[in-house]
Amino acid sequence: MQKIIEELAAKVEADLSSVSNKETLSAFWKEYLSKTGKIPGLMKELKNVSPEERPAVGKMINEFKVKVQQDYDTASARIQSEELSKRNAAEAVDITMPAKIRPMGGLHPITLVRNQIIDAFLGMGFQVFDAQEIDDDDHNFTRLNVPKDHPARDMQDTFYLTDELLLRTQTSNGQIRSMDSMKPPIKVLVPGRVFRSDSDATHSPMFHQMEGLVVDRGITLCDLQGMLDQLVSNLFGDGMRTRLRPSFFPFTEPSVEVDVSCFECGGKGCSLCKGTGWIEILGGGVVNRKVLKNCGIDPDEYSGIAFGIGIERIAMLKYGINNMGLLFENDLRLLRQFQE
Secondary structure (H helix, E strand, O other): OHHHHHHHHHHHHHHHHOOOOHHHHHHHHHHHOOOOOHHHHHHHHHHHOOOOOHHHHHHHHHHHHHHHHHHHHHHHHHHHHHHHHHHHHHOOOOOOOOOOOOOOOOOOHHHHHHHHHHHHHHOOOOEEOOOOOEEEHHHHOHHHOOOOOOHHHHHOOOOEOOOOEEEOOOOOHHHHHHHHHOOOOEEEEEEEEEEOOOOEOOEOOEEEEEEEEEEEOOOOHHHHHHHHHHHHHHHHOOOOOEEEEEEEEOOEEEEEEEEEEOOOOOOOOOOOOOOOOEEEEEEEEEEOHHHHHHOOOOOOOOEEEEEEEEHHHHHHHHHOOOOOOHHHHOOHHHHHHHOO
């Protein structure tokens, strides 16, 4: 038995010297020290030793097991220390190196203008109402007083998905959706994307609008101009004025185009305002009685005002952008100029 232990000790020493990582350490423990390992297996051989020699042999086996366990613990501590040193070296940070400079991000000019318009109207008691981008013909046209044969449909260049479903051509579908789901008094803003088959320097197949709707008792066109005066003051600065010009929209009567005094020349006349001193910014008017009836609101008891703002148009005017396509190209040289 002593010879067997000596031969096993030599093999243990050779194998332990080749242990270099956690995997080989685990393999060593499994082969020699686990319950099925070779060293615990020596105890099973005691039955082949004479009773007189058994205590001495048992003591020899235990001493051998204790020594191998100590050598194993020493090797385990060494490997843990080596792996920790390697990990620390790999994760070391050279604090003398220059820091990585990460450029500050900014909001897109469309988002900036959208937020500025919303902030202006939230201060006047409005709430934001989301309306769907894919809607039916009834909500996008018919209930807005645009019948099937109305020439206003020809102006929209609509993207139809089916005979009845379409990509909304205006956020005015939010007028109908909000009046269907809310009771007067109503003060909502409907921001979002709209779609028309049109593309040039000042038009895009997809662009953004902001619809505004107020329905209550005694609402008049004067209320519309008062709110828009506050809006242009927030957008373009104090001293800006608005004027209303007669126009036509099927869903408002009377309808108006709204101009703002030129913020470039102060109304004196320049290339931006084409010498007129005024710049057109949006359209609106008093909600048509038929539209109120279509939404189950009594037009003899309630009246309303509505307006629609093209967000890209405001962004182009406010920031001096001369081509709408620039707003969709995501050229960082342009967008870095709008970090507010």
